Amino acid sequence: MRAKLHLIIRIVGVVALSALLIMLFGCKDKKPFTVSGQVINEATGKGLSGVTLGCGSYGIAVTDSEGKWVKVGLQGTVTITPTSPGWVFDPQNLKVTKATKDLSIKARPDGKVVIKVGAGGSHAFAVKNNGTVWACGRNEFGQLGDGTTTDRHTPVQVNGLSNVKAITGGNTHTVALTNDGAVWTWGRNDCGQLGDGTETNRLTPFQIGGLSNITAIASGGNHTVALKDDGTVWVWGEIIQTASLGTVRGGLIELRLFKSVALVI
Numbered sequence: 243m244r245a246k247l248h249l250i251i252r253i254v255g256v257v258a259l260s261a262l263l264i265m266l267f268g269c270k271d272k273k274p275f276t277v278s279g280q281v282i283n284e285a286t287g288k289g290l291s292g293v294t295l296g297c298g299s300y301g302i303a304v305t306d307s308e309g310k311w312v313k314v315g316l317q318g319t320v321t322i323t324p325t326s327p328g329w330v331f332d333p334q335n336l337k338v339t340k341a342t343k344d345l346s347i348k349a350r351p352d353g354k355v356v357i358k359v360g361a362g363g364s365h366a367f368a369v370k371n372n373g374t375v376w377a378c379g380r381n382e383f384g385q386l387g388d389g390t391t392t393d394r395h396t397p398v399q400v401n402g403l404s405n406v407k408a409i410t411g412g413n414t415h416t417v418a419l420t421n422d423g424a425v426w427t428w429g430r431n432d433c434g435q436l437g438d439g440t441e442t443n444r445l446t447p448f449q450i451g452g453l454s455n456i457t458a459i460a461s462g463g464n465h466t467v468a469l470k471d472d473g474t475v476w477v478w479g480e481i482i483q484t485a486s487l488g489t490v491r492g493g494l495i496e497l498r499l500f501k502s503v504a505l506v507i
Contacts, residue, residue: 291305389446413464428447
């Protein structure tokens with residue numbers, strides 16, 4: 243009986259000692275700390291707003307207009323997980339165990355979200371959030387931009403084109419505007435609607451030379467219009483303008499009828 247009592251006392255002593263050690267040496271892990279950082283758009287280098295950062299059992303943080311975020315009251319080891327529809331992150335998650343400032347998380351579009359759509363005479367196209375262009379429909383003149391003249395019943399990616407922010411189409415040609423203000427064209431060119439100074443069809447995108455700082459584009463059946471950041475309008479292709487331009491076919495022409503235009507539709 244006495245031996246059992248001694249055993250019980252020893253067990254209680256060990257438990258009490260373990261609890262004391264945890265209180266003395268484990269308290270550092272339980273001390274609340276603050277973590278902050280920024281989510282950056284990899285393409286632009288600017289902060290990305292509206293990103294939700296999961297912080298385990300401690301709730302969430304959300305980035306502000308500059309992509310910055312702060313989370314207070316964390317304890318122990320916490321996994322930070324950024325999420326936002328249409329984006330992928332690097333790193334996808336990260337672990338923190340102490341107060342940390344200026345954590346940097348990079349973000350890039352996942353290429354799954356369509357942000358713009360349009361159509362030509364018998365073909366359609368879409369721009370995804372990663373700047374790629376996809377097209378389907380008739381393709382006898384290469385207006386789909388996939389390097390062939392094969393009609394497509396499902397979307398195919400346009401060859402060699404990225405960072406597209408606007409797109410438009412004529413009867414059988416297509417025009418894209420990229421983030422750097424450049425204009426790319428492909429498809430039928432019998433009226434010079436591709437703006438390359440020839441009447442040769444193109445099966446893949448071609449960047450128009452001598453045209454920069456474009457902010458908007460539009461197209462008609464066999465012509466294309468572009469607005470520059472200085473408010474001037476440039477046109478090419480088959481255009482009928484009595485008393486001013488006559489019938490124009492081919493290269494780029496500044497449309498002097500208009501100045502300081504704000505929008506091309």
